[in-house]
Amino acid sequence: MERETCEDNECLLLIKTRQSCYGRIEALIHTHHPYELPEIIAMEISHGLPAYLEWIHKSTQE
Numbered sequence: 001m002e003r004e005t006c007e008d009n010e011c012l013l014l015i016k017t018r019q020s021c022y023g024r025i026e027a028l029i030h031t032h033h034p035y036e037l038p039e040i041i042a043m044e045i046s047h048g049l050p051a052y053l054e055w056i057h058k059s060t061q062e
Contacts, residue, residue, distance in 0.1 A: 017060045019044075 015025060019042075026040050045053065 016056050018057065018062060020062050021060060 017025060022042055029038060029040055
């Protein structure tokens, strides 16, 4: 119900992917999430272990 406070158990989900894949992931989550307004945010990576960032790139498809 709108403007109603809801207390549910929640789990934080982190998805690491390419920026070019964000739109499809957002649409998928929004379609299947039970909330009318789910918390979906993107955070830009400014620094990281180069080998790990390369692994993310190699492990994802555009």
